[in-house]
Amino acid sequence: MASVRKSGGDNLLVRYIILVSWAMVCLVPILWFLTIGFRPRTEIIVPEPIYWPTWSLDAWRLLVSDWPIALYLRNSILAVAGSVVIDLVLAIPAAFALARYEFKGREDIGFYILSTRMMAPAIVAVPIFFLFKNIGLLDSVWALMLIYAAINLSLVTWIIRSYMLDIPKELEDAARTDGAGDLTILWEIMIPACLPGIITAAVIAAIFAINEFLFTLLIASTSKAYTMSVALANFTGGSDGVIYNAIALVSFIAFAPILILVILIQKHLSRGLTMGAVKG
Amino acid sequence: MAHSTHTLEKGAAKAAPAAAVYSIRRPRSATAKKMFPYLLVGPAVLYLLAITLYPGLFAMYQSLFVVKFVNWSWAGLGNYTRIIQDREFWAALANTAIIGGLSLSLQTIIAMTVAFYCYRDPFVRGWRIVFLMPMLFMPSAVAFIWKLAFNDGRVISDLLMSVGLVSNNVDWLSSVWLARLTLIVADVWQWTPFLFIIFVGALQGQDEEIEEAARLDGASWGSIFWNISLPMMRPIIVVAVTLRGIDITTMFTNVYIMTQGTPGGATETMSYFIYRQGFRMFNFGYASAASVLMLLITIVIAQTIVKRAFKSGKS
Incomplete structure (x- = not known):
């Protein structure tokens, strides 16, 4: 075993050159963007890039004084958390049915749910805009919540279904002979047993919801319903152009919690990202 | 367990x-x-x-109407006959395929190479977190990172000048391929991690004893990868690349923030075309016709490629 580990990649030099180079490609833009957040605006959009800036908290002051950053945060959190709750309430029973019951059309229903993930947001953008306009939900966090839930429902259902398929049937059979009803089995056995899958699904759904851009752009027309993702695109100050230092700060405010969540579910990430198709 | x-x-x-x-x-x-x-x-x-x-x-x-604000006037299939003669529509379709295809190929190659070199490395857990990071940034923020690096902050030009690859500032939005390149770089940077994390997981999950046995027979690391790992991973690769490929065809945020379709529509994707027709030019009927056509393409792809990918992935 040790010999495999040591000789891996055959040539250690080549291996580390490749790994370190790619690590730099990943990290350098992030670190550089972090310095953008802590420099004055005069040192960002310049003919000659400035690599060693004067440090300043201008962006932070600007964010607090000129932009309702707390409101954007609240909108993001409310819409994202609400959408994840909707997803779990709808997806857990659906996943249970798809994983455990024989019924006519099961395959087709499952594939229909999956296929909604393939639909480009732009395809339904115009009709969804009119739909929310007609029911008076434009520029509202509630509309965003409903949309985010719809975008992630397929993913959440399929991830949870995949984890439910792994639970041994004997467990359920034992409870059934004791007289447990279907819902008891779902609540008392299936949900606790596939909790890691449910958490994974919730985290991935939350990330996609935080990132959502197109629908938010169309639905949130004023800062009343802006989320962080779309608020960023509006950090422009007329003749001053794009306010990059504020954008950088806000993006790191969103990045930090996501990084922590993802590290927590790291082991389940590839299964989650493939909607349960890849186990490992 | x-x-x-x-x-x-x-x-x-x-x-x-x-x-x-x-x-x-x-x-x-x-x-x-x-x-x-x-x-x-x-x-x-x-x-x-x-x-x-x-x-x-x-x-x-x-899509059967010409919509001008609240006035809907019947157009029959007029929007469709116009759209199939619209060069911009076909350009958007081609751009989506070109930008998406190049980007997806690059991501797959890089992700596989990096995964191959790190899956039995003693620091693999650390590498995984580092290589994952670009994916955890909001896409709108990533678009701004690259907009600043390429255009507004001239950083990339400056770096290329300092190593002598170009002699003066490059205007990335002035040429068709340079503008497309900026979109490809942004997408590759952000989404290679998606494929990497799936590939490295698959390689790590592979039975070490098979590797060990092959090593004892004198097989090189590379030949183990080509002859054992890669064939075993095939269904996983198909699922991962299919999912990523679907997401690439919906590319919108980067176009909206970085290029807005310039120069001359060379970076306009299908999603941006629909958005522009609908929400910039208010041709809602026309945008809907484009949506319907894109939906048809999606259904065909979903019914053929995706259905098969997920069936093989499960087994």
Whole structure:
């Protein structure tokens, strides 16, 4: 075993050159963007890039004084958390049915749910805009919540279904002979047993919801319903152009919690990202 | 594993007393039993129908009209005959395929190379977190990172000048291929991690004893990868690349923030085309017609490639 580990990649030099180079490609833009957040605006959009800036908290002051950053945060959190709750309430029973019951059309229903993930947001953008306009939900966090839930429902259902398929049937059979009803089995056995899958699904759904851009752009027309993702695109100050230092700060405010969540579910990430198709 | 068995036992133990309550209930009729799974899956399906079928039908209906604000005038198939003669529509379709295809190929190659070199490295856990990071940034923020690096902050030009690759500032939005390149770089940077994390997981999960045996037979690391790992990973690669490929075809945020389709529409993707027709030019009927066409393409792809990918992935 040790010999495999040591000789891996055959040539250690080549291996580390490749790994370190790619690590730099990943990290350098992030670190550089972090310095953008802590420099004055005069040192960002310049003919000659400035690599060693004067440090300043201008962006932070600007964010607090000129932009309702707390409101954007609240909108993001409310819409994202609400959408994840909707997803779990709808997806857990659906996943249970798809994983455990024989019924006519099961395959087709499952594939229909999956296929909604393939639909480009732009395809339904115009009709969804009119739909929310007609029911008076434009520029509202509630509309965003409903949309985010719809975008992630397929993913959440399929991830949870995949984890439910792994639970041994004997467990359920034992409870059934004791007289447990279907819902008891779902609540008392299936949900606790596939909790890691449910958490994974919730985290991935939350990330996609935080990132959502197109629908938010169309639905949130004023800062009343802006989320962080779309608020960023509006950090422009007329003749001053794009306010990059504020954008950088806000993006790191969103990045930090996501990084922590993802590290927590790291082991389940590839299964989650493939909607349960890849186990490992 | 030990942990999950523990939770399982706890679940079973808790179920027992509750079961007593349920057993007094009268047994459900056969129809009720038959309907039960539909009741479970029904709410989710209805929700999705509301957000896909309704808009799909709406788009089909609206695509038959010329819509000017509140005035809808019947156009029959007029929008469709116009659109199939619209060079911008075909350009958007081609751009989506070109930018998406190049970007997806690059991501796949890089992700596989990096995964191959790190999956038995002693620091693999650390590498995984580092290589994952670009994916955890909001896409709109990533678009601004690259907009600043390429255009507004001239950093890339400056770096290329300092190593002598170019002699003066490059205007990235002035040429078709340079503008496309900026979109490809942004997408590759952000989404290579998606494929990497799936590939490295698959390689790590592979049976070490097979590798060990092959090593003892004198096989090189590279030949183990080509002859053993890669064939075993095939279904996983298909699923991962399919999912990524689908997402690439919806590219919008980067176009909106970085290029807005310039120069001359060379970076306009299908999503941006629909957005521009609908929400910039207010040709809602026309945008709907484009949506319907894109939906048809999606359905064909979903029914063929995706269905097959997910079937093979499960086995």
